[in-house]
Amino acid sequence: MEVIAVKDDQEMSEKAASLIGAEIKDRPGIVLGLATGGTPEGTYREWINQAGSLPLSQLQTFNLDEYAGLSPDHPNSYHRYMKERLFQPLQLRPGQTHLPRGDAKDLQEEARRYEKQIQQSGGIDLQLLGIGENGHIGFNEPGSSFHSRTHVVELKPSTREANARFFESEEDVPHQAVTMGIATIMESRRILLLASGSRKKEALTALLEGKQTENFPASVLQNHPYVTIIADESALSGV
Numbered sequence: 001m002e003v004i005a006v007k008d009d010q011e012m013s014e015k016a017a018s019l020i021g022a023e024i025k026d027r028p029g030i031v032l033g034l035a036t037g038g039t040p041e042g043t044y045r046e047w048i049n050q051a052g053s054l055p056l057s058q059l060q061t062f063n064l065d066e067y068a069g070l071s072p073d074h075p076n077s078y079h080r081y082m083k084e085r086l087f088q089p090l091q092l093r094p095g096q097t098h099l100p101r102g103d104a105k106d107l108q109e110e111a112r113r114y115e116k117q118i119q120q121s122g123g124i125d126l127q128l129l130g131i132g133e134n135g136h137i138g139f140n141e142p143g144s145s146f147h148s149r150t151h152v153v154e155l156k157p158s159t160r161e162a163n164a165r166f167f168e169s170e171e172d173v174p175h176q177a178v179t180m181g182i183a184t185i186m187e188s189r190r191i192l193l194l195a196s197g198s199r200k201k202e203a204l205t206a207l208l209e210g211k212q213t214e215n216f217p218a219s220v221l222q223n224h225p226y227v228t229i230i231a232d233e234s235a236l237s238g239v
């Protein structure tokens with residue numbers, strides 16, 4: 001795993017956006033895996049800033065996850081997050097962007113459909129990842145199988161608590177989500193993991209120095225051949 005140490009969230013976002021931009025220029029038909037949460041917000045802002053120079057009409061995107069029960073236009077859905085922060089500003093066509101439907105009648109079936117759609121696109125070329133304080137990637141919580149494909153998960157109380165800041169109250173945070181599986185994520189050709197702030201210190205230390213275990217899902221990345229981590233001083237302060 002290559003680690004690029006930067007000063008702060010802003011520098012992390014600039015570096016991440018240039019790396020994504022370079023990949024898009026290299027391969028305009030690229031399939032990108034995208035993440036949500038607080039971490040990639042700056043990256044999306046910087047990406048929009050440089051969008052004028054990028055060929056965007058052929059790329060495809062697949063998001064990692066979506067909350068169960070939320071329709072695409074729900075203010076807290078990841079559909080809405082992506083539409084507002086990236087897809088609309090970049091003027092991507094609806095057919096270019098993909099997320100699992102959290103409001104599907106049969107969520108298990110939706111998970112299978114989404115996994116198949118990823119495979120049919122030829123797989124993810126570059127997957128952007130954040131990291132949960134408990135080591136989750138996507139919504140693959142501690143204990144998730146390293147062999148998992150896109151599936152329905154029960155969110156841990158600590159994850160619901162960490163994400164409550166995006167909702168009116170913690171009770172509003174859904175208890176379930178659909179997430180790409182760990183095996184799905186591991187098949188990406190390249191992975192770009194971002195971490196900033198002291199809240200991520202323990203998780204990043206465990207990722208870089210800890211042992212590989214399903215109790216810390218991000219540790220699976222130690223086996224991936226092409227991982228780039230961009231992290232700021234505070235996140236790296238335990239290493």
Ligand code: GLP
Nearest residue numbers: 036037038039130131132138139
């Ligand atoms: C969320 C998302 C993840 C994200 C992680 C960290 O629950 N499902 O994709 O990477 O938790 O979130 P944040 O960047 O807000 O710290």
